[in-house]
Amino acid sequence: MRLNRSLGWWLTASLAMFLASCLEQYDPSKNNAKFAAEWKQSVQPAANLTETGEIPVTGGAKVIDADERYATICANCHGAKGYGDGAGGLALNPKPRNLHDKDWQARVDDAHIVKVITYGGQSVGLSASMSAWGSILSPEEVLALVKKIRVWGKE
Numbered sequence: 001m002r003l004n005r006s007l008g009w010w011l012t013a014s015l016a017m018f019l020a021s022c023l024e025q026y027d028p029s030k031n032n033a034k035f036a037a038e039w040k041q042s043v044q045p046a047a048n049l050t051e052t053g054e055i056p057v058t059g060g061a062k063v064i065d066a067d068e069r070y071a072t073i074c075a076n077c078h079g080a081k082g083y084g085d086g087a088g089g090l091a092l093n094p095k096p097r098n099l100h101d102k103d104w105q106a107r108v109d110d111a112h113i114v115k116v117i118t119y120g121g122q123s124v125g126l127s128a129s130m131s132a133w134g135s136i137l138s139p140e141e142v143l144a145l146v147k148k149i150r151v152w153g154k155e
Helices: 002-025 028-043 066-078 102-107 110-119 139-153
Strands: none
Touching: 066 139, 102 139, 110 139
């Protein structure tokens, strides 16, 4: 009987020490100040955002990389070099526009290309397969893409 009492007391004491060390390890009160500071920062809007809620560009005008935008948005269908031979365009009917086509380049003005990129092909009576990118691209990015497309028309 004496052994059982000793064993019971020992197990109880060990369990209590184990639980105490666990509670100490996961004691949230140590981090309350840090949590409060992070919470305060997260619920307060940053005072230096632009009117549209974007982080302002520092160090001058925003640099637009038309090559990068073209590669991520357009190249899948229009091809890496704009010949309408992208992997995503293989199954499309009609096929994506060859942006080097000099006849097409002569027929359309910049406003037409801006409208197609911004509102999609259907906006000008073309294929609905040409997606509207106006909600993704800024007006400046659309104009940079138009400039890139116009350079291909001169090659």
